[in-house]
Amino acid sequence: MSQLTVEQRYTIQVLKKEGFSQKVIAERIGKNKSVVCRELKRNSDKRSGEYRAELAERKCANRHKTKPKRIGFTQKIKRFVEHLIEKDYSPEQIVGTAMLEGKPCVSIERIYQHIWQDKRKGGTLYTHLRTQGKRYRKRGASKDKRGQIPDRVSIEKRPKVVDEKLRVGDLEIDLVIGKNHKKAILTINDRATGKAKIALLKSKSAEEVKEKTLEILKEWKFFLKTITSDNGKEFTLHKDIAAGLEIDYFFARPYHSWERGANENFNGLLRQYFPKGYDFNLITEERLKYVEDKLNNRPRKRFGFLSPNQVFLQAINNDGKVAFIT
Numbered sequence: 001m002s003q004l005t006v007e008q009r010y011t012i013q014v015l016k017k018e019g020f021s022q023k024v025i026a027e028r029i030g031k032n033k034s035v036v037c038r039e040l041k042r043n044s045d046k047r048s049g050e051y052r053a054e055l056a057e058r059k060c061a062n063r064h065k066t067k068p069k070r071i072g073f074t075q076k077i078k079r080f081v082e083h084l085i086e087k088d089y090s091p092e093q094i095v096g097t098a099m100l101e102g103k104p105c106v107s108i109e110r111i112y113q114h115i116w117q118d119k120r121k122g123g124t125l126y127t128h129l130r131t132q133g134k135r136y137r138k139r140g141a142s143k144d145k146r147g148q149i150p151d152r153v154s155i156e157k158r159p160k161v162v163d164e165k166l167r168v169g170d171l172e173i174d175l176v177i178g179k180n181h182k183k184a185i186l187t188i189n190d191r192a193t194g195k196a197k198i199a200l201l202k203s204k205s206a207e208e209v210k211e212k213t214l215e216i217l218k219e220w221k222f223f224l225k226t227i228t229s230d231n232g233k234e235f236t237l238h239k240d241i242a243a244g245l246e247i248d249y250f251f252a253r254p255y256h257s258w259e260r261g262a263n264e265n266f267n268g269l270l271r272q273y274f275p276k277g278y279d280f281n282l283i284t285e286e287r288l289k290y291v292e293d294k295l296n297n298r299p300r301k302r303f304g305f306l307s308p309n310q311v312f313l314q315a316i317n318n319d320g321k322v323a324f325i326t
Helices: 006-017 022-029 033-043 053-066 075-085 091-101 108-120 206-216 218-223 238-245 257-270 285-296 308-316
Strands: 170-177 184-190 196-201 226-229 248-251
Touching (some): 006 022, 006 033, 006 053, 022 033, 033 053, 075 108, 170 257, 184 206, 184 257, 196 206, 196 285, 206 238, 226 238, 226 257, 257 285, 285 308
Parallel strands (some): 170 226
Antiparallel strands (some): 170 184
16 A cells, blocks of 8 residues: 555645545545545644644654665666656655655665765766755855845835745745856746746846846736845836736845745755856756756655645645645
């Protein structure tokens, strides 16, 4: 009998809350009634009796950690791991994907060991890692002269519902700068689902940033609600962006990059393909689209290893509401 998936556990949570019987729940998820009965008994909150998919996942994971077992790094598992590495999955994403698909896999640490062993032998698996083993020093704030944008509205006035990441349409926006500050990539991500759009800019001018933002968000306009950026001068025309998209525009506080944490993380993922020092003149529209699709289809731990595209589609079909957060 295969293990319940994250999606099946969330289905159990929703149907149980709506009062459906265990028999009906079992039919909906394609399992025997005994599976649902055992799941509710083992993984519900012992104090309240409430069943929550997130808690059930944690309990299941903890049991698997303590369960005495050892999976050898067989040739079949090695091919599976290397196939996903070459698709730019991280070791953590590989293990999470294996769990979702019910496939055997080795630990995250063992996958890293395999990558470094491959590198010592002259292999290239390590080149598919996000940082390729390098560590980057974050830009210091001592020389930052940001925060001089007129009519800016602070993030402190942003609706609290945005922090909950329960709805589609609350965006974060930023620029990733190319070599010698020539050209830039505009990055925009949805806070709740992680789905992102990227576009190549010829410059960091506020006018071009405004025009490109309005262009790539045109098809999303009907469900957009807010957008948040840092205090770079490239966002000086924020009022035009807000008016064009009919949304509210907010600015994070200076030196508070964590207030746009999802965007900061996405930019880090993007740097895997366009590292610091990369000449953005070499980027084609085809390459940019390939990377955008790649990142939107990579599994994310916070979504139970579903991809941003999968979570986005679920939310759109659910009146813009994200069914779960992890």
